[in-house]
Amino acid sequence: MQNLHDVVVAIVAFIILIGVMVVVHEFGHFAVAKLCGVRVESFSVGFGPRLFGVKYGDTDYKVCLLPLGGYVKMTGETPDQIATTSEEGAVVSPDDPGAFTSHPRWQRMLIGVAGPVANFILAFVLMAVYYALFNEVPLHETSSTTIEWVAADSVAAQAGFKAGDVVESFGGAQHPDWEKVDEQANFNFNQTVPVTVNRDGNTVQLSLALPPDIKGHDFDISDVGIIPQYVRGPIGVYDVPAGTPAAKAGLRGGDSIVAVDGHPFHTVESLLAYMQAGKGTALVLTVLRNGDTLPPMVVNPTRMDSGWKLGFEAVPPPMRDDPLPAGKAIGKAGQFCRDKSLLIVEVLQGLFTRRVAVSQLSGPVGIARMAGQAAGMRGWFPKIGLAAAISLNLGILNLMPFPILDGGLILLLLIESLLRHDISIAVKERIYQAAFVVLVVFFAFIIFNDVTKLPIFTHMKP
Incomplete structure (x- = not known):
């Protein structure tokens, strides 16, 4: 951050971004808990002292002082609630029909997985709306179809195309722009099309072998190694x-x-x-x-x-809007979520195989920097794309089989299902306590790593 403005923008963007992601996550738990008949004592936007709210039925819907996400409190949700007393001083009985622990394990698993699923749905909806309303694509500032570069060893390079060639005809299109070139290419998958280019004032006849149609992949002329010049300037x-x-x-x-x-x-x-x-x-x-x-x-x-x-x-x-029809927007949103999810899983695998260093991960400070940068960038994709990616991250990380996380809850419930009896409350408490310490240490390291990446510290390094 170079000035106070950047810091303020980053903090505000972070609060809004994380707030929305966490509230949506908790709403997933809340909605399924209500459907299953679990008593939800509170649904809070924010943490800390209660500012205002309304109590409807058994649930206190409230807004709290610290706007960093939110939480849902269900009766009997944690082992200590069963072992001790509630806020009102009455013992929470395991036989309480409204208690979380009194419901079948499959219902508790559904409640646990509902939070991550809500994050996945949010990411999908965000991207579907983006592609349907915006879908920003490069604005072609040049009217000529000049080839800026040809990738080495590509199909185009082997066909004889060179940087600086100007495409005069492509397939059946005469004097096409780059959009028309892409259209012609999409009409001629797995075919060899004739191409005429102007090279230093001379007409050169070439042939380009196009690849077969790949389902779910939108063909672009760069797929064969031709990189168009569509903007001016450096x-x-x-x-x-x-x-x-x-x-x-x-x-x-x-x-x-x-x-x-x-x-x-x-x-x-x-x-x-x-x-x-x-x-x-x-x-x-x-x-x-x-x-x-x-x-x-x-x-x-x-x-x-x-x-x-x-x-x-x-x-x-420079970009322009090119909204997609609903069907294509949904398909592109699904492709975005799939690609980002696979990337997240690949990073997690890399951590365990030591191909990815823990120091490469970003925590709250790193996310705040990215949110601030996205807020200052032109267009909607940096903002909506980052929000969707973080929502996917939150969903996938919460599914990891680690106690305290949703995945850890599901894992314990699966183990209890195999054992055909509940794990003792004392054992669960020890598991959660140990997991809490590990998470605190891990996040402390991540935050320290984030802070050391700030410019004020990186400028001190040789």
């Missing part, structure tokens, strides 16, 4: 995290990358394709800062995730 740099190759080379937020090794790239996609072909070879950047051209900047890409990268965040390209 690549804008939005942010450069400390410790990345770009930061070590001296790149800063607000800079503009005019050329890479003399190639005038306009999009990050072209730069990424160029770096993958170079396999980590040092790059010479031509950088514009405050209107002045800097001396050549040498940067060494490093392998991150699945490819070679410089580690900076680019300024998003």
Whole structure:
């Protein structure tokens, strides 16, 4: 955070984001508990002292002082409520028909899984609404179909396409724009289409073999290695995290990358394709800062995730709205949720196999930074996409079979079902106490790790 404004925006965005995610999660528990006949003593938005609310039936619906999520309190929900007394001083009997523990285990499992399911539904609805109302796509600032770059060893490269070629005909379309090229490609899956390009004033006839239709995948011409030039101007740099190759080379937020090794790239996609072909070879950047051209900047890409990268965040390209029909919006929302969920599961697997370091995880401070950045970015996707991704994270993490989490509750209920008797309250209390200590230590480490990533600390590192 560079100033007080950024801090305030991040805090407000974090409170709203996490508040909505947690309240929706707790509403899932609440709704199914009510359907199953479990007595819900309170449904709270926020924590701490009660500010205001209304009691309807057995439930106190209230708003509390600290707006960091919320909670649902069910009679007999935790072992200590059965072993001790309630707030009113009366013993909570295991035989109380309204108590959580008096209901069948399958109902308790449903109540436990309802919170994560509510998060999954929220993520899906958010993305379906986004695709149906917005679906921001790049605004094509150029009228010509100029190929900005051709990925090495791609289908297009093998067919003879080169950077700078201008597509004059594609299949049956004459003088097409890039949208028409994509349309023609979608009409000719698994076919070889004739393509005419203008190369340095000369007409060149080429043939492009298109891949077969892949169900659930929206074909884009970049799938065959052709990266279109649809914007003018250099690549804008939005942010450069400390410790990345770009930061070590001296790149800063607000800079503009005019050329890479003399190639005038306009999009990050072209730069990424160029770096993958170079396999980590040092790059010479031509950088514009405050209107002045800097001396050549040498940067060494490093392998991150699945490819070679410089580690900076680019300024998003200009966008336009292209709303999808309801059916396609639902399909895209499902694809988004599936892809993000698989990524989260892959990260969790990486933690246990030591392919992913715990220090790479983000906690409340990291989420607040991302929320603040999303709030300041143009368009709806950074905001809605982040909210949906965090909702999916919350749902999946709560399903992990760890005591205190919903998945831990379900695991204990499954064990009791196999044993055909309840685990003693004393044993449950010890399990929850140990799990609580582990979670506190884990989150303390995550928060400490978040804080050390803040600019005020990262600038102190060599």
